[in-house]
Amino acid sequence: MFFMSKPLTMRNSAAVRVEHVTQRFRVIHERPDSMRELFTNLFRKTVEYHEFEAVNDLSLEVPPGQVLGLIGRNGSGKSTLLKIIAGVYKPTSGSVHVAGKLAPLIELGAGFHHELTGRENILLNGLLMGYSRQEMQERTQRIIEFADIGEFIDAPIKQYSSGMHTRLAFAVATEVDPDILIIDEILSVGDIAFQQKCFDRIETFRRAGKTILFVSHAMRQIVEHCDRVVMLEKGSIVVDGDPQEVTEVYSNLLTPVLAPVQ
């Protein structure tokens, strides 16, 4: 079914292909936020900044159906890489090809508007993710069932608890039948029952042959769910391979930091 609907991916065999991608950020120490500052800076003639590469000449190929784990320390470039793949950032150089429909679970409920009801937000969020009104209307009922927040669905979401918020957002993002799912450390919210529900859903996706990119700091989750793990450090891939091995390398890397005293 997956292959049938995406004949192009057969020829171009990767679901996600990242080629020599660099994302350079300019950190301006005193950014001219207003024209007054711009003018004063004009007199000073210099704007102080430094540049750094959050992702540095990185290439990565993810075949369809693979569950890829991304690990690395804070600031190693995991989230930036996911945002580039999701199309939020346009990379400074390099190219990204994504075959199929992509659902980013980067920050859940980013498009939610707190004055609108859950039901209204389902539609708006779906449209923001690039689905049509009709597609969303067909799925609304299933989304509501999965989110399982009862009558709150017709209340403005500013009255939601953060758990309910997450439930609804996860339901919207995954009920839309994406080919590629991007998950960035979002599963730490919600109660245990809901977390389990989310992992069940991820397993369903996995069995359906969907591609999943997964960032987590919980090594147990990584080993349990991933086929392959990539470890990032300073914006580059340093280790790439079997989940068990890569997570061990990562744990060893962190150990000296955790136990500096001999």
Add this chain to the structure above:
Amino acid sequence: MIELVQSIYRYRELIWALAAKELKVRYKRSVLGFLWALLNPALMMVVLTVVFSTILRFPIHHYAIFLLSVLLPWTFFSQSLSYAVESIVSNGDLIKKVSVPKLVFPVAAVVSNVVNLLLSLIPLAVLVVLMRHPFHWTWLYLPVPIVALVIFTLGVSLWFAAANVYYRDIAHIIQILLSAWFYFTPIIYALDFIPANLRWLFKLNPIIYVINGFRLSVYYGMLPRWSSIVASFICALTALLIGFWFFRKHQDDFVFYV
């Protein structure tokens, strides 16, 4: 330009949903709800009519209609611009997290105000009847200046929305700019009031041609000259070209500045 039309068409559902959200949020939690979209201009008209027919008496017959015929389109223009200028920045959180065409935000801001403009024509028509002002057939011509005005507004909005990402001062400047622009446009007065030797200066004002179309058709029951219609569309399309070009050039960078 074709690209602009294509992407507006492609994202029409999203644009419409955002515009509807804008309207819904604006009128939510008010008892009369959406009725305010009608009541607001109606009440404003009552005030203006009372003021100009009793206190300030201008030597213009049915001054309230004379004024409102162009004040309503002007209000559309200035409201759209005020909304659109902040539209990218206020959706910054979203832009930083979801890959979404940036264009939809200023366009939705303008669209939501188009709804208000069209609704405000209803109380205007009522007023025309109540004041026994002739109800001219030239009302049928109104879609033409409305289209030109929307195009013009969209262009200006795109430019300012993009510029405001880099310099937040734009949002403040625009209010002053709008009020200056208001007084230098023949809205509360007619172009005839301006000394003949200065009139050329007013004709440089790009919004004057489209505004003129509204007043002629609603108040005077006349159609504008061809040259004036063409001028209004030239101004509108130029504004759209510049605005869209500028917006497109910078849209991939917005995410780093919002």
